[in-house]
Amino acid sequence: MAGVLVRESGLGRRALSIDVVAGREVALVDVLDRLLADGVVLSGDLTLAIADVDLVHLSLRTLITSITGEEEQ
């Protein structure tokens, strides 16, 4: 069975929704897909310079472990 589920982003007042799931906030994992893997990355002059892969990997491991209670190797 096919279905289309639409979530509205946090302040997405511009959202034209098909089937907005009421009251559901933006999933953390969708936010992290964007904030950790995307967004402008600058080099130099920053207080913290973690390689992209490290940051994504580290955070997803934290996320998965926290949500499922599973120990990652």
Add this chain to the structure above:
Amino acid sequence: MNADACYTYAVARPFDVATIGPVRGVDDAAIRLFRYRDIVAVSSAMPPEAAEEGALRTRLETLESMEAMARAHHAVVEAVVERAVAIPFRLATIHHDERRVIGMLRHGHAEFDATLNRLAGRVEMGVKVYANISAPPPTSIVASVSDSPGRDYLRTRRVERNQRERGSRQAVDVAERVDAALAESAVERALHRPQAARLHIDRAENVLNAAYLVEARDLPAFHTLVRRLGSDAPGVRIEVTGPWPAYSFASLDSGGEP
């Protein structure tokens, strides 16, 4: 002279920061703009001890504190894109002081300007396609009608696995079709890596995790297209999120990092 470090959320076209009202930054810090010509950095102050690498690392390694930072970051960026075209920054982009933020604007002005022009009037839509795995047959019934429960168990497992593999192959085909049609309708497309099945509420297998840059005025058509593709695609579920700030399309035009 300010000794605080600067957390930067985005670079944007100038807007009135007073209209941002109750929105605060990471650690509830006030939002400030640094302007250079026709662009601004949207930032907030951070005490130097919180901005140093060790403290940040610790913060990013703990889900609660990372989530708080990510949500604050996202809230600021959302507030900004409601007021001006903006280029969202990566989480935890922190300069040692405001002088360096202004230096970033000055050195990167041409790239920021070109990127802002590219993103103007456009939004990001997230689309995820999941394989709809049918429920496994009740193993207890199969086992009870046979004198070889061990073999039946293995057969059931094999059937389940085959179903799953067929389902996921079919879903991948559907996802490719969906993606091709959406990419065609969008200005740009970016692929994220599929999310782990255990992050999903139903543990569904994520076969496509994509973002599309869409003209804001074409959003109704985009939604119509997704709905049509969804009703046309057996065996999958399609989830749409957005509109998002253009995180997935924020790479700076014409290279040259400041």
